Amino acid sequence: MPAPRLPLSRFRVLDLTAHRAGPTCARQLADWGADVIKIEPPASLDDEPGGGLIGKRHGSDFQNLHRNKRSLTLNLKQAEGRAIFFRLVETADVVLENYRSDVKTRLGVDYEACRKVNPRIVYGSIAGFGQDGPYATRPGVDQIAQGMGGLMSITGLPGQGPVRVGIPIADLTSGHFLAQGVLIALLDREHTGEGQWVHTSLLEAQIAMLDFQGSRWLMDGEVPGQAGNDHPTSTPTGVFPTTDGTVNIAAAGDRLYRRLCEALGRPDLITHPDFDDTGKRRRNRVALNQAIAAITATMSSAEVVALLTRAGVPSGPIYSIDQTFGDPQVQHLGIARQVEHAELGTLGVVGQPINLSAAPQPATLRMPTPELGEHSDVLLAELGYDAAAIAALRAQNVI
Structure with a gap:
């Protein structure tokens, strides 16, 4: 029986992202069927072999974040690596990146460079503070955005001082907002025939998530404070x-x-x-x-x-987390899913909260997180490279 068609299966996505915000966007597209090619530096260029912010590759965080993608190692600092990247851009629909705002331009893989190769490309970016402005080139991570975005000032018990929330909410929401923006741009492309640059930031996403707490200041002139476990405005x-x-x-x-x-x-x-x-x-x-x-x-x-x-x-x-997943309604909803990994066996991952009647949930988990460069040979062969050429690229640390 053939696998169900997934809504985004006609799109190819080149994923240059790392850490969490960008990969969260890529995961949304991958889960719903897009052919997401995770482009990673070759092992020889890995400056965090012990695992970075997301931990080791075989760890639960990394495995949950990067499922349903194919992995291609590519050294974008070498001309041949960039040449391969742009050959992929020619037939891709989306490029995703979450470098600091100036890095993509230094590498020569920015929107304008991609647009020259493929005017239909939708280019999605996440930065810490935005693509321009006084903080554009500053490094930004989730906790910094939580603080600057006002969230830590309204989280926690009254008087206890600022408190970080228990999830990387700026990372996650910026990733989801970017996925939404990419889909909007792909829909718009059906009318215009051209792609566009879609971008957001951790700071913008965090401020947007303030929602009514933000409007209390913007509209009412009220600075919200910490309310602990009480709702800030609704009692009891x-x-x-x-x-x-x-x-x-x-x-x-x-x-x-x-x-x-x-x-x-x-x-x-x-x-x-x-x-x-x-x-x-x-x-x-x-x-x-x-x-x-x-x-x-x-x-x-x-x-x-x-x-x-x-x-x-x-x-x-x-609930504690184990009680959450043990709850009968949660089990009925089926949001805890499983994927089979060749080395690690059966893995439990967090599924999609979106349900489509024509795309059943089991179809959204097709592949485990790939090993580094697992699909490099296959993808390069699709571009016309033979075995000798691929071996030469590997010897030169291009892949």
């Missing part, structure tokens, strides 16, 4: 104690608040003069949370969740 929404741990409860708005109070046996809290409208509940958040906590603390987490679910109030347990 937060973490409450139980006999065996804690639960999340989200009962913002009058309707949900009434349901919560009735379910907990405290209808008096509905008309209490300190809590009878949303503004008062926000101002008197501490006292209201204490009243709710006094009740939930006498019940188990499962009892609280069951009670509030019957009442139609959003609530849920607070």
Whole structure:
């Protein structure tokens, strides 16, 4: 039985990215069928043989990040390496890179250089701070963007000082935003016949993710602070104690608040003069949370969740990662997927959260992360290089 057709299978992507932000974009395209060619420096040029920010090649992080790609080693600092790259550009649809903004130009693989070879190319870039401006050439990584993008100032308990969130959110969101931008440009190409340069940055992505917290400043002139586990503006929404741990409860708005109070046996809290409208509940958040906590603390987490679910109030347990993947709904959703690796065996990876009826989830994991240069010979043969020419390129450290 042939494998299901995937939506992006008609596109070829040249992936020059490293670290996490750019590879996240490439993974999105690869998972949905694009022929992603991961272009990497030859082993002789590897300046981090012990593993960089993403760890060793056979580690869980690297394997989760680079599945569904083919690997070609190529030394872009050599003329012959660039010549091979541009031969690939001729028939490619997308080039992805996340160098510092000036590096691609020094290497001679920038958008204008690619556009001269193929005017239909969509060129996707991620930088730390943008492609121009006073910080354009500064090195930027996720934690720096979290700090400069305002996120660390609103994360954590009030008064405890700035706190980094537990995932590389600027890396991940910039990668997803770039994937979205690339797809927009490919759709636009259907009308114009030409590609374009699509770019974002860790800083822009982080600021965009501030969303309503950003608009509180831009529109209302309010500087948000740390709210800990409470929702910054909606009350009561937060973490409450139980006999065996804690639960999340989200009962913002009058309707949900009434349901919560009735379910907990405290209808008096509905008309209490300190809590009878949303503004008062926000101002008197501490006292209201204490009243709710006094009740939930006498019940188990499962009892609280069951009670509030019957009442139609959003609530849920607070899991460790192993508990998350052990939850029956998570298992039903099938977001934990497996891929077979020739050396490492069966690997568990995080699947796609997007579901398409015509492209079932199992089809999105076709290949494990490749070994370094695993597909170099095949790809060069497709370009017309014979075995002797490939051996010569390898001897010269071009591949």
